[in-house]
Structures are given as structure tokens and as C-alpha cells.
Amino acid sequence: MQALRRICTAFWLTALPLAAGPLHAAGQELTPDEMRAAAAAMVQSGRTETALGMTQALLGRDPDDVQALLIRSRALRDSGDTGGARDAARRVLALADGDRALVHAASLAMAQAWSTDGHRTLAQVWLRRAAENAPDEAARAQAERDYRYVRSRNRWSTRLAFSVAPKSNVNNGSVHDSAQLYGLPFQLALPGATQALSGLEIAGGGTLRYRMAETRTRATDFVIAGWHQTYVLSDAAKAKAPGSKGSDFATTTLSLGLDHRFLLENGRSEVSLGARAGRHWLGGSHYGDFVRGTTGLRYRLDPARSMTVGLSAERTGGPRAPHATAIEVTASFSQQVQTGLVQLSIGAMDSSSSIDVADYRQIKLGLDYVHGRPVLGTELRAGIDWRLRDYPVSSFAPGQGREDTEVSGYVDVAFPQVDYYGFNPTVTVRASRQDSSVGLFDIDRLGVQLGFRSAF
DSSP, X not given: OGGGGGTTHHHHOOSOOOOSGXXXXXXXXXXXXXXXXXXXXXXXXXOHHHHHHHHHHHHHHOTTXXXXXXXXXXHHHHTTOHXXXXXXXXXXXHHHTTOHHHHHHHHHHHXXXXXXXXXXXXXXXXXXXXXXXXXXXXXXXXXXXXXXXXXXXXXXXXXXXEEEEEEXXXXXXXXXXXXXXXXXXXXXXXXXXXXXXXXXXXXXXXXXXXXXXXXXXXEEEEEEEEEEEEEEEOHHHHHHOTTOOGGGXXXXXXXXXXXXXXXXXXXXXXXXXXXXXXXXXXXXXXXXEEEEEEEEEEEEEXXXXXXXXXEEEEEEESSSSOOEEEEEEEEEEEEEETTEEEEEEEEEEEEEESSGGGOEEEEEEEEEEEESSOBTXXXXXXXXXXXXXXXXXXXXXXXXXXXXXXXXXXXXXXXXXXXXXXXXXXXXXXXXXXXXXXXXXXXXXXXXXXXEEEOO
């Protein structure tokens, strides 16, 4: 970890740099500041045993000498005693008493020791603490660079997400309280639980990756992912559907699989292959299982433009899910523009089921934009999608089928100036409207999502 070899050298060294030679002259006496500077110089030149002896003398004089402890931590790490290095760094943390420079330096020393032991995930945690307590922008930037370096060497990768979102429609209910169904010439009253119920969505989950193999042009990962979201119904929703509770609409998904990526010889094309197997729960009960395979090609046309094509196939089944096979083809084009990044996407899907009312065909268009410059200290991105889904057969409209058209959009705002351990808060507003040939499926959704994302 070359970047971490520079840990706090400037902090350790005083204005009295000494050459190594004169320190061995018989009878020479050094002040504590001179001894610290000399010990730091010994570490930098690889003479760790000499540095350990000097720091031991300094600590014999003053057990709370934090500079000596930091130098000793580095010397112990270089000599292979990573446990002792962590103990010395912990002692500095105990003595820091809110001193950000000391917490920063000790956190870097802890990260270095853990990384040397091969525990790079723990090293990343300590580097986040180092960044949080950096005494200035230069020190923070260095901690961030060290974090990226350690992450690139870490076989384990973890991504976590958590959000809270007030929503107008947690159950995908109809906007109507009555609808014309089953070909009848009059309106039927819809039960409260089938109408739109408002409430609070609480969601969280993550993805854990393990890099099984890697070369300069290839990488293979084992992936475990999980996501859970549940709801708290509003008072209005409870009054509309007194027999319902938020957990009735809770969903959980767990999956595991493999991802493989490789570069083609032209160096501008990346091929991805993926496989997943997983299970869905709805309202706490087993809903269905799925197996999915994906393949994709990303081609970089030039530094400002790229395109991606993809193909996926999924088979679902289970005690409550229809047994279906879905095939999807997607394509996208990205273009760097003067103010940011624009992406156009298109997709088509065909889903065939053992239950004819679950068969459908779908086409989807999308436009996304990422603004490349801060706006009032925030980072902005937005998108809009249009989707047409056709059901040839519908039990709610015999002989007519069903057609749903949905328009959805989002605006995502991140606040990079609000930072805690390298995480920034985000606010995302999402809205969608679905118009259906069957009134039961006219659906409006509006939600404001509060979450966070990593700054580095």
C-alpha cells in the first residue's frame, strides 16, 4: 500500500531533521523532539529495530507521547507485528481527546495494519474514519485516494442502501373507488385494499461481492444480494382499508449468483455474463422463485460516447407466482454533452406464462440526464420513462384483453457538502401514472425518498 507509506510523516518530523550517522556517536544526547525526528527517519529508511528502541525510550519517559506511539505503530507494522501496531494506534485514539489530527493519523495507522494483515474491508472502515477526521482538504483527499486503492485490492465488496419514503400508493392500488369489470354494463365498488393506500416505505438491503478470479482483462464475482421493504399505513389508509396493515404489502428478495466480465481484444468492448437464482416473499409468505441469465456488450465509441446492448431470460414459479418465462432485449446510448451526461434507452420484453392472463408484451423508452456541475452545492440527475404493456387476455375484460401505458419520472438530488464518514444524503422524488383499458389498473404513484450514497 504505497499511499499509506506516507502516513503522517510530516506530522512526525519536527524542524530538526538529523542524518542517521551522528546518532551513533558515543555519548551523544538527544532531546525528545530530536529523538522523535530521528525515530521517524529510521522508519523511513527501513531501520525499524532502531526506531523501536528509540520509541521505547521515549515512551519510558512519557507513556502518553502520542507522536512516539504513532511512529512505533508504523515501525511495528513494518517489522511484521501488526497486532502491536494496532495496539499503539488504539492508545493514540484513547489519548486524542477530540484532536482531529491525532484521530486522523491513528486511523490511518489502523488502516495500514489491517490492510497488511489482508483485512482490507476493515482497512476501508478505518480510512473512512480518517477521511471524516482529516484536519484539512489535502489530508482528506489523500485518505480518499488510499480508500480507492485499498478497495481496488479488496476481493470483498459491500454496497448497502437504506431509505425512508412517504408514498401516495404503497400497494399499487387503483385511483378509482369503482370500475367496470368482467364486461358488466355497470360500475363495481372496489374494496378499500385494492384502492391506492398512502403510507411510509422503509427499505434496506445490500449486495456482497467476492472476486473469485481476476486478470488484467477478466473478472469473475460471486454475488449475494438482499432487499426488504415494508410499510406503515397512514391514518387515511387505515380508515379506507381497516383490515389491512403495512406489512401485508412488504416484499423481500434474496438471491445469489455469478458475474463474469471480460474485455475484447480491441480494448473498447466489454462483455458481461451473469446468472442469478433467488426467492421472493410477499407479506412475509413465500411468493415465488426465479432463475435469471443475462449477457451484455458495452462498446466505447469514443471518449464521449458509448453504447450498450443486453439480453436476459428469466424463469419464475412458486406457490403464488405464475410460472412464466420472460425474455428481454435492451439497448442504450450515452453521450457526454457540455453540461453533463445524456443516456437514451429502449427495451422490449415478452413474458409467456402457464396462466394466459399473465402473458404480456412490453416496450419501454427512457431518457436520463446527469448534470455535470454542482447546482447550489448539490448534484442533480433526472430521468423519464414511457412504457406500454399489452395483455392479450384479461379476466377483468373478457374478449378484450388489457393495455397499460405508464409514464414515470424522477429527480435525484445529492448533497455532497453534507458528509458523514464519506456518505452524502440524497433526496429522490419519483412520480408515475399508469392509464389502463381496465379502470382497476389506473394507478398513480408519488413518493419522496430519503437515502444516502457513498462519496468515494
